[in-house]
Amino acid sequence: MLTIYKTHSGVFSETKEFEDGVWIDLAHPSMEEIHLIAEKYQIDADDIIAILDDEETSRVEQQTGYTFILVDIPSEEIRHERIAYTTIPLGVFLTDKAIITVCADESDIFSSFVRRTTQSFSTKKQTRFVYQLLYAVAIEYQRLLRYIDRSRQEIENRAINNQARDTDLIDLHELESNLVYFTASLKSNMLVIDRLVRYERIKQYSEDKELLDDVVIENKQAVEMTDIYINIIHGSRELISNIINDxxxxxxxxxxxxxxxxxxxxxxxxxxxxxxxxxxxxxxxxxxxxxxxxxxxxxxxxxxxxxxxxxxxx
Structure with missing residues (x-):
């Protein structure tokens, strides 16, 4: 699905025209949409198609006429008949005329991203757009991490109150799997952020420095939360195993x-x-x-x- 957005006089709206300074969002794009954008903005179609591969790693690449940024974002899926979380690639192409985002699935991150940054959001300010998007991704990771920890607490409380279920150990294993995906993706995103700090191709503005610092802080906090929650889940799993054995x-x-x-x-x-x-x-x-x-x-x-x-x- 191809959607075009723009900001004019501080008003964010959807448009049908490929104007200068727009944001083009490709969510689960068709091959026709991929080739249309690739031809119009002189982007290598293989770079767009690569984003649809779940195994693509986070990175920043400089190509002729555009800059390509790839990060991992959290995504919901059904695994073993349970709601689980994994990560999928999100690509951002910065050209002279437009910002282009590509993702294999529709993500709620964009809606919260736009809602949270409406007052200072502009599709023409590419640097700020990237930083605001990365900030929204880090916040979404933290939200899901807190949800995972609450689920872990519920399982642990049931075990302590002698109300443990037969599936609790399996549920803990699923939560731990979610955290493993998160920690790998967050650390890869951190490498991308570190490179963006030193990347000269993207013009840096002094007013965006504070926002970039916030991105770094929130991403580091998400990494630390993931490491802590993994260790806590190890302890919870041992506790439940000991209770079951007892x-x-x-x-x-x-x-x-x-x-x-x-x-x-x-x-x-x-x-x-x-x-x-x-x-x-x-x-x-x-x-x-x-x-x-x-x-x-x-x-x-x-x-x-x-x-x-x-x-x-x-």
């Missing part, structure tokens, strides 16, 4: 105790069921012998239970 041990201990206690009447009834002369079996000639034997079995079982409980074996 529950299993308690069940095995209970079953062992029940088996031991139930073995007492089994042994006694087995002895009395042996095919021998009844004269040699204790209490066999007494009128209430069966009741006495059952009572004795009960007393023995109760004593065994009390001994096991006293020694904390039950």
């Amino acid at each position: 529950k299993l041990n308690r069940v095995m201990k209970l079953l062992t105790a029940v088996t031991l206690v139930m073995g007492i009447p089994t042994i006694i009834s087995g002895l009395y069921g042996m095919n021998v002369d009844g004269r040699w079996m204790p209490l066999s000639q007494i009128q209430h012998g069966f009741g006495i034997i059952c009572g004795g079995i009960t007393v023995i079982c109760v004593l065994v239970l009390l001994i096991m409980k006293k020694r904390k074996l039950l």
Whole structure:
């Protein structure tokens, strides 16, 4: 989908014309749209197509007539029948006449990006556009990281309150996978930002220096948050594993105790069921012998239970 935006007298709006100083957004573009933009702005079509590959790495390239910036942005997907997060490439082409963004999927980052920067946003200020976009990407990473941590806390609270689910360990693994994708992409984006600081092809303005500093700070904070949350998830997974193992041990201990206690009447009834002369079996000639034997079995079982409980074996 191809969408063209422009700002005029501080008003941000959508347009249909390929004017100078516009922002062209290509979201999940068709080959016709790719070749149209490549031909109109003298961009190598292979550079645009490369952005659609999920494995493309973040980088800054200087080509004849344009500058190509590629960063990773967070994206939602369904993995193992669960909502999960991964990262996809976002490309920014800076030409003399337009700013062109390319992404394989439609992203909510652009809507929040424009909403957050409306007052100071201009499609004609390319440097500020790039910095504002990178700032919005870093903020989106932080938002999703906090959401992931809240999900981790919910799983951990269930485990502590003995309400753990069978899928909690799998859910933790999915959260950890999300963080692995995030940390790799954030560190790659940090390299791009570091290069932009020193990149002479993009004209630097003194009024944008503070914004660039904010971009660096927010991206570093996102990297640190990711590293911290990964370590916390490792601890949560060990905690839940220990709780599950402890529950299993308690069940095995209970079953062992029940088996031991139930073995007492089994042994006694087995002895009395042996095919021998009844004269040699204790209490066999007494009128209430069966009741006495059952009572004795009960007393023995109760004593065994009390001994096991006293020694904390039950």
